[in-house]
Amino acid sequence: MTAELATTHPLDAHATALTGLARDTDGGLSAEVLPTAQSVTLRLDPAGPARAGVDAALGAGLPTRPNTWVAAGDGEVVWLGPDEWLVTSRSGNAAVSEAALRELVAGEAGGAAVDTSAQRVVLRIGGRLTRELLSFGCSLDLHPRSFPAGRSAQTLLGGAGVLLLARDAAADADGGAVLDVHVRSSFAGHLADWLLDAAQEFRDDPAADPAAAPALAG
Incomplete structure (x- = not known):
């Protein structure tokens, strides 16, 4: 008898921690795993x-x-x-x-x-601290003057190859940035671990407000 193989998403084990970013950073960051496209x-x-x-x-x-x-x-x-x-x-x-x-x-x-539907998964990162968080692991200039809505880039983030898409900032309730991060499925867990570790900088930090990142503010 052949055992059935359950279908799992590469980020199932990270879902709870990623969802908790909004709470842990007082709304400064959010992370959503988008449905497979x-x-x-x-x-x-x-x-x-x-x-x-x-x-x-x-x-x-x-x-x-x-x-x-x-x-x-x-x-x-x-x-x-x-x-x-x-x-x-x-x-x-x-x-x-x-x-x-x-x-x-x-x-x-x-x-x-x-x-290539199975090739990548997509994380949508939003909030007023988005650009600062991503700048910790990306060498690109992510200031909105250099990377506004409608721009994309193939680059490295936290050591993983990604495709970044800058979306309309108005889509974020706090007026912050919204960026989609496309990452190879095999590197998704690594990238999620990196994002959660980098976000420690902002957890329960009274300085984690719009004034904390003047260089990356709109």
Whole structure:
């Protein structure tokens, strides 16, 4: 008799501690593990004949400015390189499925669409201390003047390779930053451990308020 294998999320063991960040930092930080999204890595020539059909299917133009992303339905299209994008959908929209996109780029040299849904998990970090927390383990300038909403970056955070997406600050009730952190599933536990350890700086700290991080304030 074959035993059934239970499906688990890479961050199941960290869920309680991550949820507790908002309480432990007096609302200065929040961490949400987003539901697994359908993700497709897409390759095509942005000036090629398939571009128009892909834009129409996504309901958004592929971003061609380096290190940017755009909303597309309930997901995003993220620039990864001159001819490469990450396309996500939270609802499993058939228009952005691997099969649909592969059909659109099939006739183009170098065109490809590969389902990478299991490759990454996403943490949404929010709150007035978000940028300061991430700056502890990231060499990029995360000041909103340098990394505003709509920007993305492939970088290292706490020693793990990540994809950062800066979201609209208005989405955070405290007016702080909201950043999505895409990390490889195999590194998700390491990154969660790093985030929780780095956040110790702000736990029960009376200095953990907007004035505590003037260099990274809006």
